[in-house]
Amino acid sequence: MRTCVGCKVKDETDKFIRYVEFEGKPLPDIARKLPGRGFNICPNFNCIKNFVKKRFKNKVSPEEVYEYTVKALKDYFLHLLSLSHKTGVTVIGQDNIKRLGEREGTLILALDLSEKTKKRLMKSSYLIVDNVFTSLEIGNALRKDRTIGAVFVERAGIGRKLREIGEKLQKLINSRR
Numbered sequence: 197m198r199t200c201v202g203c204k205v206k207d208e209t210d211k212f213i214r215y216v217e218f219e220g221k222p223l224p225d226i227a228r229k230l231p232g233r234g235f236n237i238c239p240n241f242n243c244i245k246n247f248v249k250k251r252f253k254n255k256v257s258p259e260e261v262y263e264y265t266v267k268a269l270k271d272y273f274l275h276l277l278s279l280s281h282k283t284g285v286t287v288i289g290q291d292n293i294k295r296l297g298e299r300e301g302t303l304i305l306a307l308d309l310s311e312k313t314k315k316r317l318m319k320s321s322y323l324i325v326d327n328v329f330t331s332l333e334i335g336n337a338l339r340k341d342r343t344i345g346a347v348f349v350e351r352a353g354i355g356r357k358l359r360e361i362g363e364k365l366q367k368l369i370n371s372r373r
């Protein structure tokens with residue numbers, strides 16, 4: 197169990213974003229591997245704001261921390277998506293995704309996919325990562341030389357980690373919308 201520095205809520209370690217201090221600024225440690233004292237923060241802009249005010253006042257703005265945290269989460273997510281694809285836990289193609297039964301996993305929908313198509317692919321058992329990546333970014337992560345509008349990742353193997361990061365990324369982005 198860990199406690200958020202921003203709001204004092206207690207939860208499982210993997211629900212928080214870990215930061216370490218680096219050159220006077222909070223550096224997001226998305227993979228939770230950097231040495232040194234860590235700060236745990238909810239994936240929420242208000243918690244980032246409180247955290248920065250308490251620990252890094254006048255050194256960095258909460259908006260800047262938010263921006264580079266989203267960037268770090270996105271990069272790590274795409275890295276995990278690439279690994280997931282290599283280990284065979286991804287499903288590509290709208291028809292293939294539609295044919296899946298009730299399964300646990302993450303559905304990634306590109307920014308440029310139509311709302312109608314998105315609705316057809318969604319299921320309640322999925323974590324949905326929507327409006328975060330372009331179809332070009334998804335295509336590149338899967339090493340396809342084409343754009344990909346939708347990909348499903350099973351909640352197995354590396355797909356578990358991907359879901360954990362996807363959840364934090366979506367929560368953090370939604371907290372500013």
Ligand SMILES: [Zn+2]
Binds near residue numbers: 200240
């Ligand atoms: Zn919090």
